[in-house]
Amino acid sequence: MRPDVSVLTAAHAAGATIARAVRSALAQEGVAVELVLCADDGLDYWALLPPELRDAGRIVLCRTPAPxxxxxLARNLALAAARAEVVACLDADDAYAPGRLRRLLAVVERHGVATGPTREIDAAGAVRTAAPRAGGDRLALEDICELRMPFSPAFVRHLCPGGWPAIQFAEDVILNVDLYCAAGVYPFVEGADYLYHLSEGSRTASPAALARARAGYREILALAGARPWPGPVRALVERVFREDLANVERALAAGAPGAAWRAAVREG
Known part of the structure; x- marks a missing residue:
């Protein structure tokens, strides 16, 4: 049977968290889920899963050509292997709240794309929530770009057949801008929570985070001119990432540690 949703998971050094992510995807009720797990570190994630999660009928494994x-690239390889027309992203150190995919699927079938609240959870358990600043059931382009928080989408794959752009940082933001432009609207569904766990091993907390962000922001500013976005969309993206690039360069010049990326872009 063809799944309703293919969940795409890129995994790198995720042995400690992969079971939580997989369990949250396979436990989604009211929707037939396939999970496509792409290893970007050469690990055998099947062996790392507890036996009760090794469901060969629902989990597809692939890997990048090199760690x-x-x-x-990992998500795009997973996208190529996915069987469902609707796909959703789940990072290997994050999780879905119960009912997320069922709530999103009904909206995606009408509009082509949807997302829900992002609950950012730090190591102490403190939660910060990302949602439309104006309230309501639509995510504004300004929210996508200016909140500096990820919004994990569910979408019909023909809206963005190329998947994630080949850039080093903030690729999720550019994908969401592409989806916003392709669909003409970005529905937001309360209760469809994405649990975004901050960890020391994440890209944004790594020693190389600031340098990687600088390279990624430069790539975004270079590609913005070639994207088929309306002029106001391009102007907004360029403004936000010029601001972020300036903040990151200021932090690097001051000798800030790489893990200071979050403070640099959110607090300037």
Whole structure:
């Protein structure tokens, strides 16, 4: 039977968290889920899963041609292997709240794309929530770009057949801008929570985070001119990432540690 949703997961050094992510995807009720797991580190994630999660009928495994190929390539390889028309992203150190995919699927079938609240959870358990600043059931382009928080989408694959752009940082933001432009609207569904766990091993907390962000922001500014976006969309993206690039360069010049990326872009 063809799944309703293919969940795409890129995994790198995720042995400690992969079971939580997989369990949250396979436990989604009211929707037939396939999970496509792409290893970007050469690990055998099947062996790392507890026996009760090794469901060969629902989990597809693939891997990048070389370790550290990056999340964009890993997700795009997973996208190529996915069977469902609707796909959703789940990072290997994050989780879905119960009912997320069922709530999103009904909206995706009408509009082509949807997302829900992002609950950012730090190591102490403190939660910060990302949602439309104006309230309501639509995510504005300004929210996608200016909140500096990820919104994990579910979408019909023909809206963005190329998947994630080949850039080093903030590739999820550019994908969401592409989806916003392709669909003409970005529905937001309360209760469809994405649990975004901050960890020391994440890209944004790594020693190389600031340098990687600088390279990624430069790539975004270079590609913005070639994207088929309306002028106001391009102007917004360029403004936001010029601001972020300036903040990151200021932090690097001051000798800030790589893990200071979050403070640099959110607090300037």
């Amino acid at each position: 550290r190929s990056g999340p964009s």
